Amino acid sequence: MGGYLVLSETKVQRFKEMSLQEHLRELRTRLFKASVSILIGTVVAWSFYPQIFEILSQPVNAIVEQAQANGRDVRLVLGGVADAFVLQIKVSVVTSMLLTAPLWLYQIWRFITPGLYRKEKLRAYLFVGVATPLFLSGAVLAYVFLPVGLNLLFGFTPQGVGNYVPVDRYLSFFLRMVLVFGIGFLTPLFIVMLNLFDLLEAKAITSRWRLVILIVFAFAAIATPTGDPVNMTLLAVPVLLLISIATGIAWVNDRRRITRRQQDPVLGLSDDEASPEPKPSTDI
16 A cells, blocks of 8 residues: 555656646647547447437427327427538537547546545545436436426417427527536535535534525526426425435534544644644753
């Protein structure tokens, strides 16, 4: 273990001693590899474009028959000559960036990690390991409940009026919903991380629970593309549940921190307070 720490510190020191030109050369190499992975992913996504577009348009297709039964004509449309070609490029690039995210994020990680110490790397691994499933859970929830919000919004269409939605606007709506739900699900993780760094106590959250609820619903109302009560509630309720779990984890960590400080009073003191006072000199 000692040899590993010495080796890690040596790498960190060598990374810090690199010149600006060497840093830029390393950054260029990492960006090139990341770009190649995205380009290859775009070519693959282009080949499977029909299947990908069917998945993206599934939330709309799920309510088309119901809308038609109620006398409403709902469909996705393209308004320009080149819109179909541009749409296929956009879908292929976005799909490639999502599917190849582990590859280009790995290149960014390889550029950053030489300047990090072992403890900082472990914290980063912990953050990524927890953030990934939380973000994916929020994205899946947005995809599952998106037809509910669309059906509610399409329900305001008057009888005999067709609701023709441009595909690019629908995709923007779709991506924003997925990102908002994914980022919203990361809120509890930030609470736990702040608590682990002793920057936020569970008591600060529980004593202001009304304010927390208000902030979460305000965020949901602003962040969701439509701000309607259904989508706002679908985002706010799971986030509040996750915040409650995060607050419980923070409370347990606070109790453990208090117990440790009672057993060792030096813990929690600043460096000046923890350092022993110099003994008076006995020399004459």
